[in-house]
Amino acid sequence: MTGTKLIGKSTWEFQNDVRVLSSAATVGPMEGEGLLRESFDKIYPDLYAGEETWEKAERKMLEDAVSLAIEKAGLTPEQIDFYLAGDLLNQNISASFSAKTNQIPFLGVYGACSTSMLSLALAAVLVDGGYARHVIAGVSSHNCTAEKQYRYPTEYGGQKPETAQWTVTGAGACLLGRSGDGPVVRYATVGKVTDLGVKNPMDMGSAMAPAAAQTIQAHFADTGRSPEDYDLIVTGDLAKVGLPIARELLKNAGFEMGEHFADCGLMIYTQKQETFAGGSGCACSAVVTYGHLLREMMRNKWKRILVVATGALLSTVSYQQGEAIPCIAHAVAFEMEEGKEGKA
């Protein structure tokens, strides 16, 4: 095959200067009081964001993140060729309804909480391959819509174990193109679905850790890179329980992840905020990456980072039918070029 961009087994190498033109993160009130409060573009004062229902609020947050990212790049929605988006709600309604609002040709994707990097990886393909000039990728989640759908009506006040995670309320969007000084999207590694038999939906970290470890290993194998090649490797939302498991699995595979291995679910809330094992949800890796990490890269804090978004692909029906939780992780590598500094 001439001009191949597939390296190794499942990694795309982007050689055509695919860059982050802008990104935006919008969050709920609790995230707005967390560790990254200075990094977000918009903090809504309550969980309704001026809408009638939580679902409409989630959609509004996604619409706002997309609009903000487009505005920040000095573009208009008409100049965006494609919109790739997904969320956690049944039938991806936050994404689909937001695509009705912005009227950008729409490609719906679903990978649970891995949707952030799934949508970004495909967006990078479209820009790199000449299938688009500008593509925006977006995801959202909302604590109340997720609780209501996946677990119990929130009014029940159901108790949870310490292994449970807290779904982040918010949305993130990232606009890719081929100009500017922003971080370059260098690689994307597509994950395989894995499950080691974990069936407890109150312990997603344990379920997802093997998927994260597998994708990170695949990324190293495909690219020839190793942990030392990155200033930071972050998983999507393994949180307190899952991150040490992923670290251990990678150690057993011969990779010492060292100090620069972190998790988005552990970066977003303060210690005082009661979030069990930490954050989760599509918006977790998205608001951390698009709100915080990419901006710090533009300030030259890091030169190379790898974001490994993890997703638990269960449904309430698969759980009720006794199935284990199938998980996946997709990784995207961002790089700042030497001597460049972007608009943070």
Next chain:
Amino acid sequence: MTGTKLIGKSTWEFQNDVRVLSSAATVGPMEGEGLLRESFDKIYPDLYAGEETWEKAERKMLEDAVSLAIEKAGLTPEQIDFYLAGDLLNQNISASFSAKTNQIPFLGVYGACSTSMLSLALAAVLVDGGYARHVIAGVSSHNCTAEKQYRYPTEYGGQKPETAQWTVTGAGACLLGRSGDGPVVRYATVGKVTDLGVKNPMDMGSAMAPAAAQTIQAHFADTGRSPEDYDLIVTGDLAKVGLPIARELLKNAGFEMGEHFADCGLMIYTQKQETFAGGSGCACSAVVTYGHLLREMMRNKWKRILVVATGALLSTVSYQQGEAIPCIAHAVAFEMEEGKEGKA
């Protein structure tokens, strides 16, 4: 932009000989007694397909369609670089669990019944752009899983109006690569989400017709083609109610669709089979296209066809919250080269 493959506003032109290597369709008993019974690779004797639940049966049908397509191309799952799939079930579980089984790096997509051409369009991008050698796209639906999830428990025996459609039980898969004599994937036109205010989930045809008309118009505008350039233009599942509306909308836009404008939902069942307005579901356009249309192309019945898969992107929650049904349609153009005849 050099080497652009985006033509007009939202159409990709594939110039690198992207071909259908093989395709497969697996269906339930009712589809196996329908008009296309000779076209399917596998007909299950009952709705359980040897599994314990309908959801597991749907997954099995998808797994079988994918395996059959890979086998028919003389390949093994290890030789397939990526698997793009989606379905109608909450959290895309048929697709995700089937990806666990086949262990091919997985990209989940969601576009309701438009998922067939959504997954195929992205698969074509990956092959055309050099991001993959072989990509398989697959979708599934199951009458009982869809009824149970979207409407009432089937045991209720709820009555339906004549505008309702019958969700097809089955799955389709299509394997793309760059060799052989199969149909070439020439164009894909990505749709925008549209809604003209239809709120009745028992009348998807009326809701989806404007989306189909819009994407067909966009396809003509982007490519410079007209209805006469195709031997057949088929919509996904507009059925009896929606197809005439799409025809009328296109007529008002200046396009006489003529005799070669048809709908997959009207091609699958006999008149005697009671399916209200006709077939629907992700599997509808997939089993018709992958089981019937592509094979007839290989027998030189048609040289050029355009498949316009339509999707209604509602959820039970969006419906309950009083929202109209957002719809989308994605179109893929297939062509047989002069003087070629494939293995049907």
